[in-house]
Amino acid sequence: MRMPPPKRSLAFRLIRGLLVAIATAYLLMTAAAWYAQTRIIFRPNPNVDLTPRELGAAYQDVTLPLNGDFVAGWWVPSDAPQARTLLYLHGNAGNVSANAHHVLRLRGAGLNIFIIDYRGYGHSTGGPPREKLVYQDAERAWKYLVEERKIPPADIVIYGHSLGGAVAIDLASHHPEAGALITESTFTSIAEKADESRYAYLPTRLILTERFDSISKIGSIRMPKLMLHGEADAMISPRMLQRLYDAAPEPKQMASIPGGGHDDSAEVNPTAYFAALNGFLARYGFRPGESAK
Numbered sequence: 001m002r003m004p005p006p007k008r009s010l011a012f013r014l015i016r017g018l019l020v021a022i023a024t025a026y027l028l029m030t031a032a033a034w035y036a037q038t039r040i041i042f043r044p045n046p047n048v049d050l051t052p053r054e055l056g057a058a059y060q061d062v063t064l065p066l067n068g069d070f071v072a073g074w075w076v077p078s079d080a081p082q083a084r085t086l087l088y089l090h091g092n093a094g095n096v097s098a099n100a101h102h103v104l105r106l107r108g109a110g111l112n113i114f115i116i117d118y119r120g121y122g123h124s125t126g127g128p129p130r131e132k133l134v135y136q137d138a139e140r141a142w143k144y145l146v147e148e149r150k151i152p153p154a155d156i157v158i159y160g161h162s163l164g165g166a167v168a169i170d171l172a173s174h175h176p177e178a179g180a181l182i183t184e185s186t187f188t189s190i191a192e193k194a195d196e197s198r199y200a201y202l203p204t205r206l207i208l209t210e211r212f213d214s215i216s217k218i219g220s221i222r223m224p225k226l227m228l229h230g231e232a233d234a235m236i237s238p239r240m241l242q243r244l245y246d247a248a249p250e251p252k253q254m255a256s257i258p259g260g261g262h263d264d265s266a267e268v269n270p271t272a273y274f275a276a277l278n279g280f281l282a283r284y285g286f287r288p289g290e291s292a293k
Helices: 010-041 096-107 131-148 163-174 190-195 238-247 270-283
Strands: 060-066 069-076 084-089 111-116 156-161 180-184 225-230 252-257
Touching (some): 060 111, 060 131, 069 096, 069 131, 084 096, 084 131, 084 163, 096 111, 096 156, 111 131, 131 156, 131 163, 163 180, 180 270, 225 238, 238 252, 252 270
Parallel strands (some): 084 111, 084 156, 180 225, 225 252
Antiparallel strands (some): 060 069
16 A cells, blocks of 8 residues: 655655745746847937037038938037038937037037937937847948948948947948947947846846947957946946957057046046047048048
8 A cells, every 4th residue: 555645844845846836937037138128228218409509510411221210310510621521320319419419529520420320319200229239220321421422431430339339330340341330438249248237147248139248259350449447337348348449459548537427527637538539530540631541
């Protein structure tokens, strides 16, 4: 005669139930993070409430057709003769209007500025934004400058801030003929950024579909590179700047801006910021009246 299995203790059943509940909650949080990742990464604003005109600068609205949608942007010409051109790729939040002041600061360095909104941002149609789509938007902006404005690629600086830095790195990796690459307050990859965030307890490297893996691309970029970062940046660790810089081939320069945060280095410390920027531009022939190298 078989004996009935011994009954599990109450403590054992409570612990087992607790472990099952924790595992279930973890799986649910992981699923929620996978589902919500694009809304966490991309934070577009459709309202363009400030333009260069309100800040005293002439500009032209530009609308570029792309796959049935439109990429909207601003062409902000320099007052300097023979100015080179900077293609400005902004970060994950807001739209072009949130970058209007910095557009004019960079214009003051003697550059034409072309800034776009990714699809789903500002007046650009389409969306919601995705990694592969913002890369397409940047490529469309590049083609506009080279094919429609007939600007020599060597006269174009690709610039990106924060998430836009990852977009700029991707674009530069496909266009070695560009004159230079400038990144500001950008990261190595979304996965590494997640490892330093409140989502570090989740298996982000397994569930991410939006990777922005800049550190795997930077090694192929041989054009002159300037990497700017605020020493007080609380959003992107300066350690990421160092890792990205170390992975990049020469020629390259790195500048940590004392007192600078994630968005305000040029405003908080314009002396250090523009010493680094203008020195880089002059070194590689992007000051007005100089020929690009």
